[in-house]
Amino acid sequence: MTFEDAIEPLLDHPVTRQMTLDTNSETKERQTFKPRRIAVLDTGLTEMTDQPQYRFADNSEARRMLPGIIDNCVQKVAVRPDMSIQEKKAFCKPRRIGVVFSGGPAPGGHTVIAGLYDAMKTNHPDSCLYGFVLGPDGLLESSCVEITEKMVDAHRQMGGFSMIRTGRTKIDTSEKMDQALKTCQSLNLEGIVIIGGDDSNTNAAFLAQHFKSAGIHVVGVPKTIDGDIQVKSDDGTCLLAVPFGFHSAARSFAQNISHLASDAASDVKYWHVCKVMGRVASHLTLEAALQTHANLAFIGEELAAYTDEERLKKAQETGETDFTAFGITLRHLSRVICDAIVRRAAFGKNYGIMIIPEGILEFINEIQIFIIKLNKIIADFNTIHDLDFHRTFPTLNEKLDYLRRISQGMMDSHPFPIWNVRDDELFNQLPDFFQAGLLVERDFHGNFQFSQVRTEKIIMDMVKEYLGALKEQGRYKIGISQSYYQSFMRSRNLDPDRFAPALFNDPNSVYLLVKPGIMSLKTLKQALVTAGLLEPDQEIPGPVKEIFRRSEPDFKIQTHFYGYDGRGCDPTAFDCHYTYNLGMTAFHLMAHGKTGQMAAIKNLEQPFENWEPIGIPIARLMHLEERKGRLELVMEKSLVDLSSNAFRVFKGMREKWLAAKPGADHFRKPGPVRCDSRSAEDRPITLTLNAIDMRTKKRSNDQNP
Incomplete structure (x- = not known):
């Protein structure tokens, strides 16, 4: 009997068939889950009302x-109960709309399509929704598929962008825009919905401008796990608190990090260094820190805003300005980390959890200067020589040789060269892998690709080096519990109180630190002889050796990168409700002939009953930004606001969460990502904290003394 003949009955068994299905009960639960609809979107007939009170700077x-x-201007979706028969007929006509995923995936994209599809079919069953395959490429190549009810039902509340897939091609030339317009006209579309991040919505604005004369509308939907699409009007009113996908990714990262916290506190020998996505903003790091209570977390925006007050004061005394006092350096950052590690170790905690944003190096002063200069040099080379820098100089040595040559040439011909001899000297001091990282090929948008650089290795190598120096100085030691020391020595028939004064700084403290001068068995023996506890020719008692050994730190790290797993996770309940209503909002904007608007939900921080579907003018969110060595008009990214409630709470709690004292850590378990659970968090912690109105609390306290 062959293996195939023998295995066939087992494979055909009902239990085997059930256990090997592509779906499970939780998947089915997700696919049948029905997100809530905002009341105004559930009425069917709507109108768009202008909201001129929300203003933006004029670029x-x-x-x-x-x-x-x-x-x-900002427009609000409102109920239109008195629509005439003719208006109702025009509004409820069959529609043909296209949809595009653009950029990296984010949890909830499929639910945006579900909301758009359901709104279209509710409006008129003969409406058709076309999905462009592989993102903008599908729009350029006229590659699309009609989205069916079966397709939508199979992907409801599921992660990823696999229904129609995605791409990163930019439609950034008049030729490409003409081709995209031709595609839309050939399908007789009245408009397209672009689901993407800041660059994709920038693209949507330019397409809206280009398509306007043809009567084809373009609506954007804000997507990015980085959380850096947030919109406030000039008066500070929050119109878009967070893009979709952020909450789900942050919860996914936080759950994994909380598992590491459990592991770290169990075998007490590793520092887990967790790098999370976030190239230019640290929203994910902040949310993950609030979700997990990690011992250390670094917000890039805070590092960039750092000022060395002592250095600044010293320079001012001489009537000078020390510009190196502004912005933290890699050396200083490594010292801050070392200080936290040493402080925890003093209480027996030679382990911990550290979270850093993917783009942390972009917030480091000297690294940012290198990146800016190298971006300019590479862009100038490409423009002047009409060649690609990375193809012309494929190896690191060839790139470094070019930099050395231009540094000499610039010094000869420019009073203020971009790359000078000092730059060359500092750059050559960096490890080879970091040099290669800084010279890595830029992404489609001309941005430095931090995900390809082992950021954590650069920082932690400096930390290890400094910890080694502190260990040699006797300043980095593991504290030993007084109770453990007492019981350990007594169980080996030694008097703990007799040896303690010779061994420890403070023999009466809860955690005992071996004296700084005792750094080896030799110095340990000298201390015991000096204290009269040992004769010069006697051996150190075994239990004392063991206590000394346990005080010697062995710093070990495990590194982790959280990015793509969060992009592809299933959406949280918050993102399910949010994205479904974003899809419906996009339909209503389209149905009312709006273009160049981004679908958004206002009041996300409030109860669901207060959510308001709106359209935000994308053009008003644009500013000039350096890309590939030149200024381009793009949608502005939102950074972590250091004056926000969320950051202030994090700053106020981080000393407690560092837990550099006796007692347990304060690790928090966020729990699994669910779409239908009473225990599921209904919004990001940062969103909840930022919604706290301290003025209201103060007035309440004043009224109720």
Whole structure:
């Protein structure tokens, strides 16, 4: 009998068939889960009302390049109960709309499509939704598929963008825009919905401008796990608190990090260094820290804002300004980390959890200067020589040789060279892998690709080096519990109180630190002889040796990168409700002929009953930004606000969460990502904290003394 013949009955068994299905009970639960609908979107008939009270700064370049959509204002989806028969007929006509995923995946994208699809079919059953395959490439190549009910039902509340897949191609030339317009016209579409991040919504604005004369509308939907699409009007009113996908990714990361916290506190020998996505903003790091109560977490925006007050004061005394006092250095950052590690070790905790953002190096002063200079040099080379820098100089040595040559040439011809001899000297002091990382090929947008650089290795190598120096100085030691020391010595028939004064700084403390001068068995013996506890020719008692050994730290790390796993996780309940209503909002914007608007939900921090579907003018969110060595008009990213409640709470709690004292850590378990659970958090912690109105609390306290 062959293996195939023998295995066939087992494979055909009902239990085997059930256990090997592509779906399980939780998947089915997700696919049948029904997100809540905002009341106004559930009525069917709506109107768009202008909200002129929300104003934005007027960017002259945006006005010049996007004249057709620059005067859009914020619009609110409102109920229209008195619609005439003719208006109702026009509103409820069959519609043909296209949808595009653009950029990296984010949890909830499929639910955006579900909301859009359901709204279209509710409006008129003959409406057709077309999905462009592989993102913008599908739009350029006229590669699309009609999205069916079966497709939508199979992907409801599921992670990823696998229904129609995604891509990163930019439609950034008039030729590409003409081709995209031709595709839309050939399908007789009245508009397209672009689901993407800041660059994708920038693209949506330019397409809206280009398509406007043809009567084809473009609506954007804010997506990015990085959390850096947030919109406030000039008066500080929050119109878009967070993009979709952020909460789900942060919860996914936090759950994994909390598992590491359990492991770290169990075998007490590793520091887990967790790098999370976030190239230019640290929103994910902040949310993950609040979710897990990690011992250490670094917010890049805070590092960039750091000022060395002592250095600044010293320079001011001489009437000078020390510009190196602004912005933290790699050396200083490594010292801050070392201080925290040493403090925890003093209480027996030679382990811990550290979270850093993927783009932390971009917030480090000297590294940022290198990146800016190298971006300019590479861009100038490509422009002047009409060649690709990375193809022309494929190896690190060839790139370094070019830098050395231009540094000499610039010194000869420029009074203020971009790359000078000092830059060359400092750059050559960096490890080879870091040099290669700084010279790595830029991404599609001209950005430095931090995900390809082992950020954590650069920082932790410096930490290890300094910890080694502290260990040699006797300043890095593991504290030994007084109770453990007492019982250990007595169980070996030695008097703990007799040896303690010779061994420890403070023999009466809860955690005992071996004296700094005792750094080896030789110095240990000298201390015991000096204290009269040992004769010069006697051996150190075994239990005393063991106590000394346990005080010697062995610093070990485990590194982890959280990024793609969070992009592809299933959406949380919050993101399920959020994205479904974003999809419906996109439909209503489209149905009312709006273009150049980004679908958004206002009041996300409030109870669901207060959520408001709106459209935000994308052109008003644009600013000039350096890309590939030149200024381009793009949608502005939102950084962590250091004055926000969320950051202030984190700052106020981090000393407690460092737990550099006797007692347990304060690790928090966020729990699994669920879409239908009473225990599921209904919004990000950062969102909840930022919604706290301290003025209201103060007034309440004043009224109730």
